[in-house]
């Protein structure tokens with residue numbers, strides 16, 4: 001096999017911490033060629049998202065189909081999807097490109113709902129389209145606890161409830177659900193839960209004291225996607241993603257006035273970091 005490729009369907013963060021910039025950096029350091037379908041351009045720094053422009057839905061679909069037809073996609077993921085109209089176009093393009101649950105190309109749906117500053121990254125129609133069109137197409141759904149609440153109404157305050165949330169979300173269509181524990185801040189550890197409809201697999205990790213966590217969710221989902229592109233099973237790729245993001249948070253750095261980015265540099269040789 002040549003170099004594996006992974007596709008991110010995501011928005012641009014001008015601050016380079018999250019979004020497609022985090023995804024491409026992660027793909028690179030995981031040895032995977034990054035393909036991109038840009039959904040939106042955000043005007044962003046560590047103080048917030050100040051403006052944005054969404055890409056026309058047919059251009060988002062066109063990017064997916066162009067790279068799939070010519071270059072081949074070994075795994076795909078979503079990030080910021082911006083609107084219901086873009087989600088509809090993504091669902092149709094993914095079907096044509098054979099991306100999705102029970103299809104040839106595994107599909108990681110990261111249901112990115114808001115920026116870390118709380119700015120919504122899609123509208124009401126986007127939430128309905130995510131539920132109706134993307135959850136049933138997901139090989140793996142990777143919500144954080146805010147996204148669990150948005151999708152299910154469940155307020156998760158402990159590890160037991162993470163299991164309940166995983167069961168509810170699994171009933172909404174994805175093949176696997178990975179509930180992330182980063183927002184369970186009173187828990188001294190950071191134990192994510194993977195559920196396949198029968199078995200719960202706990203993915204333990206340390207909780208770091210750093211405030212600099214921008215892009216953590218994107219990096220986790222991208223490393224998981226890179227693992228799938230390299231031929232790992234979903235449980236193997238989920239463990240790989242957890243390992244990658246724990247190290248990325250451990251090596252995060254301050255930049256700008258507020259929350260700095262997690263690092264993908266940690267996998268480089270020390271003299272290159």
Ligand code: PXL
Nearest residue numbers: 011012013018019080115116
């Ligand atoms: O971290 C989620 C995310 C994804 N995509 C874009 C973002 C953010 C968070 O700020 O800005 C473009």
